[in-house]
Amino acid sequence: MSSESLLKVTDLSMRFGGLLAVDGVALEINPQQVVSIIGPNGAGKTTVFNCITGFYKPTAGEILFNGDAVQGLPGYKIARKGMVRTFQHVRLFKEMTAIENLLIAQHHHLNTNLLSGLFKTPSFRLSEKKALEQAKYWLKKVDLLDYANRLAGNLAYGQQRRLEIARCMVTGPQLLMLDEPAAGLNPRETADLNELIVGLRENEKISVVLIEHDMKLVMDISDYIYVVNQGRPLADGTPEDVRAHPDVIKAYLGES
Numbered sequence: 578m579s580s581e582s583l584l585k586v587t588d589l590s591m592r593f594g595g596l597l598a599v600d601g602v603a604l605e606i607n608p609q610q611v612v613s614i615i616g617p618n619g620a621g622k623t624t625v626f627n628c629i630t631g632f633y634k635p636t637a638g639e640i641l642f643n644g645d646a647v648q649g650l651p652g653y654k655i656a657r658k659g660m661v662r663t664f665q666h667v668r669l670f671k672e673m674t675a676i677e678n679l680l681i682a683q684h685h686h687l688n689t690n691l692l693s694g695l696f697k698t699p700s701f702r703l704s705e706k707k708a709l710e711q712a713k714y715w716l717k718k719v720d721l722l723d724y725a726n727r728l729a730g731n732l733a734y735g736q737q738r739r740l741e742i743a744r745c746m747v748t749g750p751q752l753l754m755l756d757e758p759a760a761g762l763n764p765r766e767t768a769d770l771n772e773l774i775v776g777l778r779e780n781e782k783i784s785v786v787l788i789e790h791d792m793k794l795v796m797d798i799s800d801y802i803y804v805v806n807q808g809r810p811l812a813d814g815t816p817e818d819v820r821a822h823p824d825v826i827k828a829y830l831g832e833s
């Protein structure tokens with residue numbers, strides 16, 4: 578086993594009653610890599626995400642994050658270890674402002690001590706100040722600084738999606754997992770997303786795993802791609818390898 582991998586998933590399976598939704602999936606993500614998981618609708622991609630990020634307890638398999646086994650741990654514990662995610666559907670606090678969403682994410686993540694908050698100790702004030710700086714930094718990165726005080730629910734859809742990424746990033750993750758980040762975005766917004774993800778790898782030096790149906794985006798930004806079909810691994814490789822793989826072409830053209 579490579580000791581350098583950030584995330585290593587082996588023989589992952591997830592059964593729902595009689596349905597084996599994920600069957601023997603393996604993934605390896607290295608530091609500072611953008612990796613995509615692709616496959617037809619219902620292939621099991623989101624289920625793989627849910628297992629890795631602690632939303633489902635996998636039926637079988639090993640998930641090592643920085644060498645620690647995390648399979649079966651609850652999501653909040655996995656998030657505190659530095660693996661955070663977005664969902665297919667926007668999940669923001671819509672009645673809170675953009676900046677409040679980013680501040681509360683840091684409180685949840687740091688599990689700020691209630692007493693130090695009540696007494697506003699110097700260390701509490703310092704962490705509040707840092708949280709605010711961090712929130713502003715990420716609002717700027719996702720081009721939402723001018724919307725800091727706008728209710729999240731009143732932002733345009735593309736802005737809400739960017740705010741979700743910022744909400745993940747304020748917690749300082751090593752691995753960001755994005756479930757269909759380009760869904761519903763227009764071409765301009767998708768181009769911005771492309772730039773944002775590449776910037777996360779180059780400037781923040783984190784790894785990003787995405788489930789995505791937009792093949793142009795996938796082929797543009799991925800260092801490596803895993804293809805799943807009917808819950809099983811179908812192929813993996815560089816964008817060039819995957820694009821030319823006969824089984825991938827078959828699966829996407831719907832041939833049996």
Ligand SMILES: Nc1ncnc2c1ncn2[C@@H]1O[C@H](COP(=O)(O)OP(=O)(O)OP(=O)(O)O)[C@@H](O)[C@H]1O
Nearest residue numbers: 593596598599616617618619620621622623624625
């Ligand atoms: N909680 C659940 N209970 C029962 N079956 C489920 C559950 N979640 C997913 N499934 C089933 O598992 C299979 C894989 O679904 P999943 O959502 O992981 O696929 P996907 O590749 O993410 O699809 P899409 O690209 O359409 O989002 C599907 O047949 C789905 O109906």
